[in-house]
Amino acid sequence: MAASFRPDIQGLRALAVGGVVAYHFGLSALPGGFAGVDIFFVISGWLITTHLMGEITETGRLDLWRFYARRARRLLPAALFVILATLGAGYFILAPQEQALYSRGAMFASAYAINLWLLRWSFDYFAADALSNPFIHFWSLSVEEQFYLVWPALLLFAAWLRPGRRMAVAVIGVAGLASFAACLWLTSLSPAWAFYFSPLRAWEFAAGGLATLAPAALWQQRPWLRSAQGWLGLALIAVAYLSLSEDLPFPGWYALLPVAGTVLVLLSGAGEENDAAPTIPARWQALAPASLLSLPPLQWVGTLSYSLYLWHWPVIVYAGMLAPDLSVLQRFGCGALALALAFLTYHLIENPARRGGWLTAGARALAPALALTGVGVAAAYANAHLATRNIDPAQRGIEQAAEQPSIARATDKNCLLDFHTVKPKPCTFGPVDAAHTIVLFGDSHADHWSTPLVEAARRNDTKVVTYLKSSCRASRLSTFNTVLKRDYTECDAWREQAIADIIRRKPRLVVISEFSIGNLTRDMPAAGRKAETARWQAGLRSTLQAFSQAGVETAVIRDTPIGDSFADSCVARALWWREPPSRCDTPRAQAANDGAAAQERAVVKSVPDTRYVDLTDRFCGPTQCRVFIGGKLAFRDRHHLATAFAETLEGPLEKALF
Structure with missing residues (x-):
């Protein structure tokens, strides 16, 4: 047999x-x-x-x-x-x-x-x-x-x-x-x-x-x-x-x-x-x-x-x-x-x-x-x-910092939409009778700014309305979704509806942040990087012009650095090994994408009523981008801000936007 x-x-x-x-x-x-x-x-x-x-x-x-x-x-x-x-x-x-x-x-x-x-x-x-x-x-x-x-x-x-x-x-x-x-x-x-x-x-x-x-x-x-x-x-x-x-x-x-x-x-x-x-x-x-x-x-x-x-x-x-x-x-x-x-x-x-x-x-x-x-x-x-x-208080603190959601994700409103949802779902934070309204528009890299932004807005008699969708950039740029393994058509449909809805609201300011620079320009051949960067710049310019032509002011927050390792697990291991968290830092030349940021800044400067907000010096020095700053975990993974650390950026963000 x-x-x-x-x-x-x-x-x-x-x-x-x-x-x-x-x-x-x-x-x-x-x-x-x-x-x-x-x-x-x-x-x-x-x-x-x-x-x-x-x-x-x-x-x-x-x-x-x-x-x-x-x-x-x-x-x-x-x-x-x-x-x-x-x-x-x-x-x-x-x-x-x-x-x-x-x-x-x-x-x-x-x-x-x-x-x-x-x-x-x-x-x-x-x-x-x-x-x-x-x-x-x-x-x-x-x-x-x-x-x-x-x-x-x-x-x-x-x-x-x-x-x-x-x-x-x-x-x-x-x-x-x-x-x-x-x-x-x-x-x-x-x-x-x-x-x-x-x-x-x-x-x-x-x-x-x-x-x-x-x-x-x-x-x-x-x-x-x-x-x-x-x-x-x-x-x-x-x-x-x-x-x-x-x-x-x-x-x-x-x-x-x-x-x-x-x-x-x-x-x-x-x-x-x-x-x-x-x-x-x-x-x-x-x-x-x-x-x-x-x-x-x-x-x-x-x-x-x-x-x-x-x-x-x-x-x-x-x-x-x-x-x-x-x-x-x-x-x-x-x-x-x-x-x-x-x-x-x-x-x-x-x-x-x-x-x-x-x-x-x-x-x-x-x-x-x-x-x-x-x-x-x-x-x-x-x-x-x-x-x-064996999880001591320091280890537990790292775990909690990585798990703490932003204000937009912590609510029961499901403000950060999933991949398949197409219809925009605006979420409002702050007093409904506030004198002013600002809109936060973008993907999860916009979401991680929601906590300090909502607090800064509250201090300035302003409410925040969010338009957020997972892996969906504010820039008019068709992308490939690595989870769905296909073109992200739901994002394109959602974005156009969101832009139209935001313009109808006539907010005082639209704040845009997106996972753009690193995801689109790292680890590519030189020719491919040049073509993809040009495509991304055109998409960003198109979105900004749509708001500018409607008389809506826009602020673009520079993308966060991208670390080599998952910050939460890397720092936790470093503490377990009795080593400094700095072993998890990434060289600035590798993490911050300064060259691509300069190209992004150039697009922003070319569109009227648009400003550029760059808080990179809060994460990066001249040579290194850090993951553990002031005793706090700065990132919950490779490129998303940890909420507790994001809260410390309320002051700089308020100064830049208000």
């Missing part, structure tokens, strides 16, 4: 883990390396369906205890070891509040349910804050384990309807199509669910299952066609690695590239382990993709692929915390360390557990398997409890 060993599948495992490691280690040449996980999913679907269908065909039943015992021996010991080691290392590296948070993630990782925890907390796999979560990569293992729980029942259901491959193909096909349709629908509507939720990834496992049930076909009689098919599959995988990126809506249609490629490679080698299959002539065997995938280095990496996948992510996460600007040589060193840990884990834990008898077959395997899971959950829970007790 067990499938014969296929070196080409081992080589595919090496390609899969290699892509994932390259992506996570920042190899820009393979921006789609994350699709290696999809290769693993297809391989799992192929192997598990092969094994289960073989047992059903031979015995008419499934020994589920034996099946789950094999899965437990294969997965649990190594995973538990890495989880415990990562928790232990985290005590010395992570701040206590991070330890408490990620220990909860470790609990769910131990129970193979971390994908559901990530959905609960809306973690985006591609978001910058995911870089500090040392357990986030366990999401794919959780999806696989959940697949193992459901797949045998699906195949048994097919056999109950009618024994044979045809009914199995029909049942798997229907389930796969339903999963794929739902995945397509939610990739744009709710990307996190499409990415993490196992039923929406089931179609990838189904693709592998359907492939193994495919009947003998034309290519199995024609060696040259089998070789061509295999090379086409490898080409599709290469295209996925080279062309996919985190900016594309994934999985969706794009996941078909690695999935189809893997299916073609698997089919090209199908039947070779079967003595009854046609023998491939030696000259065609040499040209088959299996000859490449069977190379010793790929076989070695494929053997270590599971342990390497477990280790590579916590290694690079912790290294990035200890040395934020890792050099290429240091990244290679991290890769070597991950490989060494994988080698030791495979030979000392993974392989002995798989071959040993302590996780025995049958119902007796349930007790040690549950014990291993319980150890992981209990250790993570205890670590979370201990970490919570």
